[in-house]
Amino acid sequence: MTQNWGGQWSADGWTARIWAPDARHVGLLLRGQPHAMTRQDDGFWSVTVAARPGDAYLFRVDGQDMPDPASRLQSGDVHAPSLVTGPAGDAWQTSWQGRHWAEAVIYELHIGTFTPEGTLAAATEKLAGLAALGITAIELMPVGQWQGGRGWGYDGVLPYALHPAYGSPGDLRRFVDHAHSLGLMVILDLVMNHFGPEGAYIHHAAPRFFDESRHTPWGAAIDFSQPAVREFWIQCAEYWIGEYRLDGLRLDAVHQISGPGADDFMRQFAQRVRAVDPARPIHLIVEDERNEPHLREAGFDASWNDDFHHAIHCALTGESDSYYANFSHDPIGDLCLALQRGHVEEGQPRPGGDAPRGEPCGHLPPTAFVNATQTHDQVGNRARGERLLSLADPEGLRLAYALLLVAPYIPMIFMGEERGATTPFLFFADFTGDLAEAIRKGRATEFAGIASLGAEVPDPLSIDTFQRSRLAWGDANARDWLDLTRRALAFRAAQVVPLLKSGRSAPAEVTRHGTASLSARWHFHGGTLDLWLTLGQVEPDLKPPQDAAFSVGRFGLDPFALCVTTRPR
Structure with a gap:
């Protein structure tokens, strides 16, 4: 029982x-x-x-x-x-049947820094503007309660409880209800691989919850061989999906959900969570560093694809430190692989890398990969939290951003990216005493000697670090970026999404031209999607059609140019 x-x-x-x-x-x-x-x-x-x-x-x-x-x-x-809680006192105002996964354009946001107020109520007021741009899904960074008022959310210790600094459970229900009224899905980032460092009383109540013989980067591994442990997390997910009518979950670092029982747990998790409301689609995304296909083959919708991000980042910045090392040798070649197969690393030897990582995933549909040019991780895990616009040629970044939005993979925008934000997103927390000092020292040690990621580390416990990370809404270049976002997403909705829904009919073809240019063709039952790109050089021999449905820049004249068109079958 x-x-x-x-x-x-x-x-x-x-x-x-x-x-x-x-x-x-x-x-x-x-x-x-x-x-x-x-x-x-x-x-x-x-x-x-x-x-x-x-x-x-x-x-x-x-x-x-x-x-x-x-x-x-x-x-x-x-x-x-x-x-003690009782039934929710407010009824849903919007009839909602969900959306097809192929329609997803994800917007990742952190409630605490998305608006000056840092609340769900304030974030609700911004949703109409996002929907008007063509965004179709909001992905909330974790909201399970942690100690203190501010933090990224990955130090949660009460994963069923809404973090009170963001508002009340009623505020979250109103946020979701309003999002649905605008056609926006709402996805929640759920952390099941560890608990935070303060207030995790589960260690005292049930030491068997953990497998002390294995460790994650954040502490003792969770023992998924225990039926009660599996039920804790499945019921947690069922609660969020059912109580708040969420459209799906992003599961943090599932490569740390390992050991006996983990595979059975993941399969059972997907079945049970989708059964909460079988009348509408429930979408499940994983963050999985292993680059393996088995979870997506077993029914999970998609995985975050850091390979695409790393190729773009290295091509635009030339950085080669840390995890960028094996993407810095030939980032354009890696971008060709990402556009052709989804992942870049599929188990083959790589220059600058450690042991080979990944398995072949090119047979998966494009919708099985969530691509991004910026995320909370990739911005916030820099010492100074710089966004890519502060590191790269703005025209190059505009082109990469446009590529993200029109390519046939699921695009994810990090809050503010749609308006060309330059506000940093820093790592911040709200602990005190010895724990706070340990975090300060750990953060400084993490970046010691990594020049490109920033040698001077802002104090993560300072309120100023948190306040500096609040999204600015008065960016001088916002109109130009918003226009690009709106135009690219209109093209995506009208021409890319129908192809995705028709299904892939043959493998993609990607050809490299020169040192920094490429052309690509994706085959679908409904037709083909053709793309031409030059990322940093004028390529006179690359001649896309003049009447392309979507373009940025001028081929043969501009070093950064993109052209996309579709053809019916």
Whole structure:
């Protein structure tokens, strides 16, 4: 029998549950009053009590008081009592059936820095402008509660609870409802591979949640061989999809979801999450450094494709430090591979690289790859958080951005990119004491000796670092970038999306011309998509048609030029 994590209502009252398989004594403190809990054979403890929505409660596990690891709402920070929740009080105003994955144009945003207010309510007011540009999906960086007021969201310890600095659960429901009224999908970034460094009481309640023999870069690995662990994360995803009518999830660093039980967990996860609302499509994206096809072959929609980003970044900046090393030898050649096959690294030896990485993925449809020229990782993991516009030729970046939007892969825009933002996006957190000092030192050590990524590291705990990362809405060059975004996405919706929906009919063909130019053709049952590109040189022999449906720059005259056209079958 499947046990539910957290609280659940029934005709008998409110039942609280927690998994503490090795604990000797577990109790519930409801409104400060103790209630003994009963242990089941599977290690769950439960008790049914008379409760009201808004009541504060804690679990007492072998003398340690702690909030509910599956808390839906906190009375304060991650150390405070959890709150009993009831049914949502507001009804959906918009009828919503979802959107086809081929229509996805993703906009990644961080609620805390997207607007001056840093709230869901303020972000809701910006959605109409994004929809008008042709964006079709919002991807929220993680919103599960962590300690402190500010952070990226990847240090969450209460993954079922909305981070309170962003607003109330009702604010999130209104955000999603308004997005749907504008035709926008909403996707949530969910972190299942680790917990943050402060307030993760699950370590005390259930040490078996973790496999101490394996470690991730962020601490002990999670043990997915345990049925209760698998249920914790599946029920968490079911909660977000069902309670907030989300359209999908982006799963952070699934290459760290490994060990016994991990493959079964991922398959079960996809089946259960999609079953929450089978009447509409639920889209599942992974971040997976392995460049392997098996999850996408098993039903996950797509994977983040850093290979495309790295090729573009190296071509525009010439950087060769750190993970750019093996993309710096021939970035245009790598771009040809990315446009032809999706991933660049598919298990072949690579100059400058370590052991070969990846497996052949060229058989996957273009929609199985989420491409980007900027992301929170690639901007924020620089010491000074520079956006690409501060590092590269603006005309070269405009061309790369246009390529991102019209190529037949799923494009993702990082907040502000659509308006040519130069605001940095820095790493920031809100811890105190020894933990804060350890983060400061770790951040400085990480970038020591990597000149291109920045030697001087802003204090990640300073409020100024957070405030500097707030998106500026008064960019001087915004109109030009917004016009390019609008024009490229109109072409995509009218001519690229129908081809994607028709399905691929043959492998893509990509030809390199000279040192920095290429042409590409993608074959679909509905026709072909043809593209010509020169990225930094005038190529007089590259002569695309004069009546192209979408173009940037002039071939034979400009060093940066792009031309795209379609032909029906």
